[in-house]
Amino acid sequence: MDQELLAYLQSFLTERRVQLFDKVLKERTNHFTVAVEDVYQLHNTSAVIRSCESFGVQELHVIEEVNVKRIDREIAMGAQKWVDVQRHSSANQCIHSLKEQGYKIVATSPHKDAHRLEDFDVTQKSAIFFGRETEGLSETVLDMADDFIYIPMVGFTESLNISVSAAITLQHIMTKLKQSNMGWQFTEQELFDKKLAWTRKMIKDVEGIEQRFLEERGE
Numbered sequence: 001m002d003q004e005l006l007a008y009l010q011s012f013l014t015e016r017r018v019q020l021f022d023k024v025l026k027e028r029t030n031h032f033t034v035a036v037e038d039v040y041q042l043h044n045t046s047a048v049i050r051s052c053e054s055f056g057v058q059e060l061h062v063i064e065e066v067n068v069k070r071i072d073r074e075i076a077m078g079a080q081k082w083v084d085v086q087r088h089s090s091a092n093q094c095i096h097s098l099k100e101q102g103y104k105i106v107a108t109s110p111h112k113d114a115h116r117l118e119d120f121d122v123t124q125k126s127a128i129f130f131g132r133e134t135e136g137l138s139e140t141v142l143d144m145a146d147d148f149i150y151i152p153m154v155g156f157t158e159s160l161n162i163s164v165s166a167a168i169t170l171q172h173i174m175t176k177l178k179q180s181n182m183g184w185q186f187t188e189q190e191l192f193d194k195k196l197a198w199t200r201k202m203i204k205d206v207e208g209i210e211q212r213f214l215e216e217r218g219e
Contacts, residue, residue: 002192002196003192005196005210005213006192006195006196006199008213009196009199009200009203009206009209009210009213010199012202012203012209013199013202013203017202021195021198021199022195024082025186025191025194025195026185027056027185028056028057028058028185028186028194029056029057029058029174029177029184029185029186030058030059030186030190031125031126031177031182031184032057032125032126032127032128032170032173032174032177033057033058033059033060033061033098033103033126033127033128034048034052034057034059034060034061034127034128034129034130034166034170035060035061035062035063035094035098035127035128035129035130036048036060036061036062036063036129036130036131036162036166037063037065037091037129037130037131037132037137037138037141038063038064038065038066038131038132038138039062039130039132039133039162041133043163044133044161044162044163045062046080047163047166047167048060048130048162048163048166049079049080049083049085050079051163051166051167051170052079052083052166052170053079053082053083054079054170055167055170055171055174056174057083057170057174058083058084058186058194059083059084059085059086060083060084060085060086061085061086061087061088061094061098061127062085062086062087062088063088063089063090063091063094064087064088064089065088065089065090065091081201082198090140091138091140091141091144092140092144095140095141095144098127102125103125103126103127104124104125104126104127104146104147105126105127105129105141105144105145105146105147106120106126106127106128106129106145106146106147106148106149107129107131107137107141107142107145107147107148107149108128108129108130108131108137108148108149108150108151108165108169109131109136109137109142109145109148109149109150110150111142111148111150113148114148114149114150115147115148115149115150116149116150116152117149117150117151117152117168117169117172117173118152118172120149120172120173120176122173122176122177122180122182123180123182126147128149128166128169128170128173129141129145130162130165130166131162132162133161133162149169151165151168151169
């Protein structure tokens with residue numbers, strides 16, 4: 001019935017929209033996810049959402065232990081509609097949740113044992129953590145991290161804006177992932193679930209339309 005429901009709902013969309021969903025979802029992944037910890041500047045979190053959407057990372061985890069803010073829709077430019085934003089009240093809770101899902105915790109930090117970004121092993125399912133604008137990641141994240149990466153720089157500047165760091169990191173690891181033999185794309189179930197969710201978002205009064213579908217089926 002779920003497949004029939006999807007077909008029914010997609011009949012309310014244009015063919016171009018249906019084809020665009022198929023095209024975009026082929027490039028989506030849950031192999032990598034991103035977490036931002038207590039980012040102070042609202043536009044930075046919003047820009048990271050936009051980078052996740054642009055490079056095909058489906059989920060973003062927002063830790064709001066100190067700073068609780070809404071998403072800046074202007075900066076995200078609608079990306080929040082297509083990226084699943086998960087909110088967490090603490091870094092500890094976020095990390096435990098991600099580890100239970102099989103993610104390796106990777107902290108972006110010039111740690112003494114950090115690997116250069118270009119040496120990052122993309123074969124492992126990983127959650128990439130980015131910290132606050134001035135303080136960076138908390139001791140909690142650094143202590144619980146499984147690995148560390150950094151972006152090499154050769155100028156006088158010793159750090160990059162978080163949104164810039166995220167964009168560079170995601171562009172690099174996603175390009176490298178797609179060049180690998182890894183099965184990084186959505187499973188058939190993930191593909192279906194997301195296609196159905198996106199289709200529902202496009203239809204006004206979708207609940208009423210779904211009810212009509214059930215009534216036509218005599219349910």
